[in-house]
Amino acid sequence: MWQGLLNKAFKAREKIALNLNPSDEEKPFLDHLDDLRTMLMRMITTLLVSTIGTFIFYKELFRIILYPLVLAGFAPTIEDAQGLLINTDIAGPFMMAVNVALIAGVIIAFPLLFIFLLQFVLPGLHNKEKKLLFPAIAVGTGLFVGGCLFAYWMVLPRALIFFAEFAGTMGAKQMWEIGAYVTFTTRFILVFGIAFELPVVVMALVKLDILTFKIMKNTWRHALVAITLFAAVITPTPDVLTLMLMSGPLYVLYGICVVMAYFLEKKDREAFPEYYAQLEKDEKELEKPPEKDEWDNENYNPWFSEDDQDKDIDDEYQKPRPSAPPPSVEKASNIVPMSDEPVQEEQGEDQGSVMPDEDEKPADTSKPASEKTTEELAREDEERSGNPPA
Template sequence: MWSGILQKVFKVREKVALNLGGENDEEKPFLDHLEDLRTMIVRMAMTLLVTTIITFCFYEQLFAIIKHPLWATGVIKTEQDLKNMLQILTPQEGFLMVMNLALIAAVIFAFPLLLFFLLQFILPGLKQSEKKALFPAIGIGAGLFLLGSSFAFYVVLPKALEFFYTFNESLGMSNGWRLDGYVKFATRFILLFGVAFELPVIVMVLVKLDFLNYRLMSTTRSYAIVAIAIFAAIVTPTPDPFTMLVLAGPLYVLYETCIWLAYFMEKKDRAAYPEYYAEIDKDAKELEQSSNDDWDNENYNPWSTADDDEDEKDDYQSPSAKPSAPPPEVEHADSEYLGEDQSSKMPEEDENPSDSPAREKTLEELAREDEKNSGASDQPHQP
């Protein structure tokens, strides 16, 4: 199963390399793609390992930072309230919590480098000038990730925690949360918002690969709004509509920004490659005109094709057409299949029609006999 998935991923990677106009148009072997994937994974793993070791040395500062959303809710007044609320229930829970916190912090701090390794694998065949252009894109992606994480940390997460705190109190229960559960909830919340704010980077990559364009994005804006709302409802861990709207609003603004960025990118490419885009516009107009002409026809069936019409013509038979008699071999095979005893058959008929029993006469033969009989009756009788 994994081999098939990797083969599909590598085929997409080859197509991306051809679309980008790589220097080598020959298809790479499967093992070469696998080696590139292994190199990317090793680089990302080593980067995370080194960064996690560094962030683990500052676990006290990281723990003080992750407690800030609780203070921002206003439900925690003193350090004693915080100790009563966050509890460690197992001996190793504190250490595992610190390891988890250090790993999440490592992902945030090493995100630009991780994004660079990922784009190197996804976008092969880049020229040297295009590789240099990756660095501004990586800077923009890292900035958007930090923007989304900060937005969740300072705005959305305190509101979500306050909602859960008041809801638990409405049930008549005291709020005693596990420390590990709180840290996992807060860090995942922050990471989800950071990744969600990477939408412009993803869209710009698809525009660069000609999978998206300004016209398609602008005409499908209504579908994008529905998709953003569904994504926000799934990603946000709280069921209240406020948190969903807080995430969906910035994502929609980012989507509109992507539309304008795609417009300027396409405008720049049209100036650089006018013949290429003229051919694309011509094909689009022909396709649109042919589709409109087909739908204007009242007998148009969108589910049939020209090949289906040809098959129907070949299969059609006129009423006057008579089916041909089956060959003797088919009759002999049918008789054997039905289990008829060959010895019980009647002897073969003689080819002489005089000895054969009278067959049923046709209308033409009966008409000729009537004419003969009537002619004979009209002749005078001689004595």
């Protein structure tokens, strides 16, 4: 299973590489696997170094994680917010520090991780093409950090207030367990950062001609529904407020993507007019209704066409042939015996009609066996056996 999935992913990677550099040769499966291993090792090493570096400042990072409690109004200061947390696990504080350091390491090392991913997905790039990726990396990093900050300042405090008030409706006192609180807040921030990468994905599809301005304009309603479902799936809380706070910015980002797709497509049309003219021609041909042929006719029979030259023969073959009536057989009593006297020829009789000689056999006028009826065949069998029919 895993080998099949990797094989499909590697084939897609090979296709992208050949499109960028047609002169390159295809790589075998093991070479792609080696490139994947290299990318993973680079990403793991980068995350390990960044996590170790941020772990040194775990106290400062923990104070940053506690600040949403102050923003939500549960404590006036960060020191007071620390008094709200309880610990129910022996290794809880240590795992909390590791978790906070890991999330901070991902945020700090995100540009390098993004570069490693692009190097694997887009192999064979030259130095000039790699320089063109720097703006995309900068935009992607800015969107990721912007999503994390939006979740930290705007969404997370309101989510904490919602859950605390909901617990109060059930008569329960809200107790903030340190491990659960840190896990919830870090995942919440990270999910928003990843969700804000939507414009990068959309613009990449536009550059690959998978999405166009026309498609995005005609399907914007479907896109809004898809964004809402996406936000509902990745949102760590089930409340409607958090869902709207996540999906709202994504709606705006998608609208910006539509506008950018228009200008990018306009620029490309000016640079490559022949290419887009061919695309429009292909789209018009696809929009045409298919021409009806003989197969669309319900009464069409491909084996017996009206234009067939052998139609009359086929019709004659299909019609049943009527059987001939059985010949009348005279009874033996009605047969007049021949006399020994010669028969006088009548006057005016055709001289050409002469009795056949004894040695000359009369012409066989009987029908073939395939055209005889069952009664005729039975009568012939009885005559051959010496039992004439009654």
